[in-house]
Every structure is written in structure tokens, then in C-alpha cells.
Amino acid sequence: MIAPDPKAVEIARLKYSWPTGSYVLDLTEFNLEVGERVLIVGPSGSGKSTLLNLICGTIKPSSGTLNVLGQSLVTMGEAQRDQFRAAHLGVIFQTLNVLPYLSALDNVALACRFSKFRADMAAKGHGNVNDAACHILERLFIDGELLHRPARFLSVGQQQRVAVARALVGMPQLIVADEPSSALDADTREEFMRLIMEESEKSRTSMIFASHDPMLANYFDRVVDLTSLNQVEDVSGRLEKLT
Numbered sequence: 001m002i003a004p005d006p007k008a009v010e011i012a013r014l015k016y017s018w019p020t021g022s023y024v025l026d027l028t029e030f031n032l033e034v035g036e037r038v039l040i041v042g043p044s045g046s047g048k049s050t051l052l053n054l055i056c057g058t059i060k061p062s063s064g065t066l067n068v069l070g071q072s073l074v075t076m077g078e079a080q081r082d083q084f085r086a087a088h089l090g091v092i093f094q095t096l097n098v099l100p101y102l103s104a105l106d107n108v109a110l111a112c113r114f115s116k117f118r119a120d121m122a123a124k125g126h127g128n129v130n131d132a133a134c135h136i137l138e139r140l141f142i143d144g145e146l147l148h149r150p151a152r153f154l155s156v157g158q159q160q161r162v163a164v165a166r167a168l169v170g171m172p173q174l175i176v177a178d179e180p181s182s183a184l185d186a187d188t189r190e191e192f193m194r195l196i197m198e199e200s201e202k203s204r205t206s207m208i209f210a211s212h213d214p215m216l217a218n219y220f221d222r223v224v225d226l227t228s229l230n231q232v233e234d235v236s237g238r239l240e241k242l243t
């Protein structure tokens with residue numbers, strides 16, 4: 001019998017509490033199929049970033065099952081999770097995380113520095129990592145002199161595009177993005193979504209995004225409201241009582 005293809009994300013009976021409080025997430029089941037695009041919505045404090053951090057392996061569940069691309073993050077140590085993320089995930093965090101002293105180009109190429117697999121994937125499409133990074137940056141209107149400008153001298157919107165390019169370089173199998181378009185104007189947001197969709201279609205990339213932006217819903221196969229999925233009610237209220 002042939003084993004079923006692993007899902008991009010498979011969650012069962014997952015619980016998480018920040019060290020400071022009681023559970024903020026208690027999810028009975030959540031699956032993301034390979035190639036599927038899901039938008040997570042929910043009010044501020046409902047746990048969207050917490051869920052994405054779990055999927056990225058930057059934090060570990062208190063209990064339950066969490067498989068990403070067929071691998072259990074629960075059984076991996078922190079260094080293994082970091083390596084797994086570098087090789088297979090494109091991540092865009094809610095707060096900007098470009099390195100201010102590196103150029104736009106070096107910030108993007110950096111994504112390939114921690115994983116040979118990722119560097120090989122980038123080189124496969126474009127000859128070498130730098131050309132792959134330039135190609136994606138240029139698609140996001142970071143070109144010419146801007147490519148070599150230290151990120152701290154770029155606007156917030158330009159820095160966000162650098163963060164997006166870094167997530168896309170090397171065609172990762174799963175893209176996890178937390179409010180990725182919050183600092184983009186309407187035109188750039190359209191281009192950003194078009195690019196991310198185009199790039200992802202090439203390699204059946206799965207996507208999980210969290211956003212408040214209702215305009216993004218059209219780009220996704222499914223919109224999931226975290227408040228209806230989470231067994232923990234009134235997440236922020238519970239934590240406030242404890243602090």
C-alpha cells in the first residue's frame with residue numbers, strides 16, 4: 001500500500017501556552033494540504049502569530065502533534081528546527097526582520113547561507129544565489145542602486161519587499177507570512193501578491209498567511225477564523241488576568 005502524501009501542515013490536539021500564562025492555543029485539528037493557500041484571520045491577540053511561530057518552529061507546542069512537510073517538529077530540538085526552517089520554509093514575520101547593515105541583495109542571499117539545500121534550489125533556477133536574489137528583488141521593484149543599499153537606508157515598504165524576496169528565494173515548499181503586506185501601498189501589495197502567487201504556482205508551494213487585510217482573501221483557497229478553531233476562548237482576557 002502506498003503511504004498517503006504528507007500534508008504541508010498537520011496539527012492534532014495541539015496546545016500552547018507562553019511561559020507567562022495559561023493556554024493561548026488549543027487546536028483539535030488543522031491541516032494544510034500541499035499546494036493549498038490558507039489565510040488565517042482573527043482579532044488582535046487571538047493567537048495568529050503564535051500559531052505561525054509554532055509552524056515555523058521558533059516555539060514548540062506544550063503538547064500534541066505538529067507535523068510540517070511530513071516532519072514532526074515536536075521531536076526535533078531547537079537547532080534541528082532552525083535547520084529545517086532554513087531549508088524548507090520561507091518566513092515573513094510581522095515585525096520587519098531585515099538586517100539593517102546588510103544590503104538588500106545580501107539580506108536576500110542570506111536566506112541561502114544557512115542551508116545548502118536552499119542554496120542549491122536557488123542556483124538551480126538562476127545559475128547562482130546572487131542572480132536568484134536579484135531576479136526576485138527586481139520583480140519587487142528593488143533594482144539598480146537599491147540592490148546594494150544597506151537596508152537601514154530603505155523605506156519601510158522597501159524593507160518589507162526585501163523580507164518578502166528573502167522568503168521566496170530558493171523556492172521553499174511552505175511560505176509562512178505574518179501580516180506581510182501591512183507596510184505596502186495598494187499597488188505594491190498587488191504586485192507582491194501576484195509575485196508570491198506566481199512563484200508558488202511554479203513549485204506547488206503551500207502557504208499560510210495571517211492578515212487583517214480583507215483584500216487578501218481573494219488570493220487564498222480558504223480563510224480560517226482562528227477564534228472558531230481555537231478551543232481557548234477570550235485568549236487576551238485570560239492572559240491579562242494573570243499579568
Ligand SMILES: Nc1ncnc2c1ncn2[C@@H]1O[C@H](COP(=O)(O)OP(=O)(O)OP(=O)(O)O)[C@@H](O)[C@H]1O
Nearest residue numbers: 018020024043044045046047048049050235236239
Ligand atoms: N512573547 C510572548 N510572551 C507572552 N505572551 C505572548 C507573547 N506573544 C504573544 N503573547 C500573547 O499570546 C496571545 C496571542 O498573541 P498573538 O501575538 O499570537 O496574537 P495575534 O492574533 O497575532 O495578534 P495581532 O493581530 O495583534 O498580531 C496574546 O494574548 C498575547 O498577549
Ligand SMILES: [Mg+2]
Nearest residue numbers: 048049094178
Ligand atoms: Mg500577530
